[in-house]
Amino acid sequence: MKIAVLGSTGQTGRLVVARALERGHDVIALARRPEQVDTAVAGNLHVVQADVAHPDSVVNAVAGADVVISGLGITKKQDPTVLSDGARLIASAAPRVIWLTSLGMGATEGALGSLNGALLRRILRHEWDAKDVAGRAVRSAGGTTVYAGPLTNKPYQDNGRLVRATDYVPRMMPPVAPRAGIAALMVAEAEAPRFADTDTIALFNGR
Numbered sequence: 001m002k003i004a005v006l007g008s009t010g011q012t013g014r015l016v017v018a019r020a021l022e023r024g025h026d027v028i029a030l031a032r033r034p035e036q037v038d039t040a041v042a043g044n045l046h047v048v049q050a051d052v053a054h055p056d057s058v059v060n061a062v063a064g065a066d067v068v069i070s071g072l073g074i075t076k077k078q079d080p081t082v083l084s085d086g087a088r089l090i091a092s093a094a095p096r097v098i099w100l101t102s103l104g105m106g107a108t109e110g111a112l113g114s115l116n117g118a119l120l121r122r123i124l125r126h127e128w129d130a131k132d133v134a135g136r137a138v139r140s141a142g143g144t145t146v147y148a149g150p151l152t153n154k155p156y157q158d159n160g161r162l163v164r165a166t167d168y169v170p171r172m173m174p175p176v177a178p179r180a181g182i183a184a185l186m187v188a189e190a191e192a193p194r195f196a197d198t199d200t201i202a203l204f205n206g207r
Contacts (some may be wrong), residue, residue, distance in 0.1 A: 002191055004028040004065035005060075007072035008047075011035040012100065012151065015183035017068050020189040021045060023187060030061050036131060052086040059093045067096040067190045080130035085133035096193070097143035098186050099134065103174055107137035108147045111170050130175075135199070142197045144189055149174035149202075156180035157204075162189065164179055165199035177202050 003020045007013035008029035021043030022028045029037045030050040031095045037047045050061040062068055068090050074082050090097050101170040104112040104120045105128060113121060121128055147165060185202055189195060 001067070001191065002028065002065045003187070004030060004062045004068045004069040004094070004169045006068055006086065008180045009033065010071050010073055011153070012073075012179045012182055013071035014038055015180050016071050016186060017041065017045070019180075019183040019187045020190075022071070023191070025187075025190075028061060028065055038177065048193050052082050055089050058086075058089050061133070062094050064095060066156065067098065068094040069190060070097065070099045071186075071188050072100075074127060075132060075205050076126050080127040083127060083130040084133040087137040091137045091141035091143060096190070096196070097138050097141065098136040098189055099143060099145050100182060100186065101131050101135050101145055101147055103147040103149045103201060105135070106147070107139070107145065108165050108168070108201060109174070111147075111165075111168055112174050113170055113172050116172060116174070125141055127204070139197065139199060144191075144195045144197075145199045146182065147199065149176040151179050151182065152176050154178045154180075156184055158184075160185050160202060160204045162195055162200040163203055165197040165201050168201045175201075175203055177204060 003025045009031050026044045029047045032046045032051045034049045048061040050057040060199050156178045
């Protein structure tokens with residue numbers, strides 16, 4: 001399978017690239033700065049310079065890919081339209097999209113309860129609307145959104161699963177998610193789609 005990875009130089013994107021290569025897939029790593037992609041990982045890795053600000057570069061980069069996995073994120077200094085524009089672009093250019101986003105936003109608004117939900121909105125107000133638009137764009141194209149709680153760098157214990165957002169029971173404390181686990185779940189969904197056209201939530205340790 002040929003997997004394109006958007007956000008391949010980020011903390012989670014790097015792990016998606018490594019996991020996909022470990023599983024024997026051909027990987028296209030999209031990056032604004034190709035020199036930042038970790039090319040030391042073994043496998044069939046093709047690094048392509050691509051920038052959402054230059055749509056043709058992204059469309060050309062994902063040509064021939066079976067699926068695009070996105071770990072795209074932004075800093076507070078970046079324009080949040082990178083997320084919404086990126087999602088629309090990828091959704092229109094790729095046959096399948098698996099898109100990582102934040103639990104408590106978009107289709108999962110309210111999942112953290114009213115107090116924590118309001119706090120999250122305050123913290124992430126810079127990107128709140130853009131993430132909502134991005135998730136909707138992916139879903140409207142039949143893609144899979146993966147909503148995750150606070151990300152950690154803890155080792156993955158092979159104890160993760162995706163559940164439909166509609167089956168999730170709201171709770172006060174958000175479930176934490178190891179980045180390596182998120183990478184594993186997204187690559188697994190690429191390999192054997194179970195949640196096409198679905199908003200999902202990543203859970204670990206049975207929670």
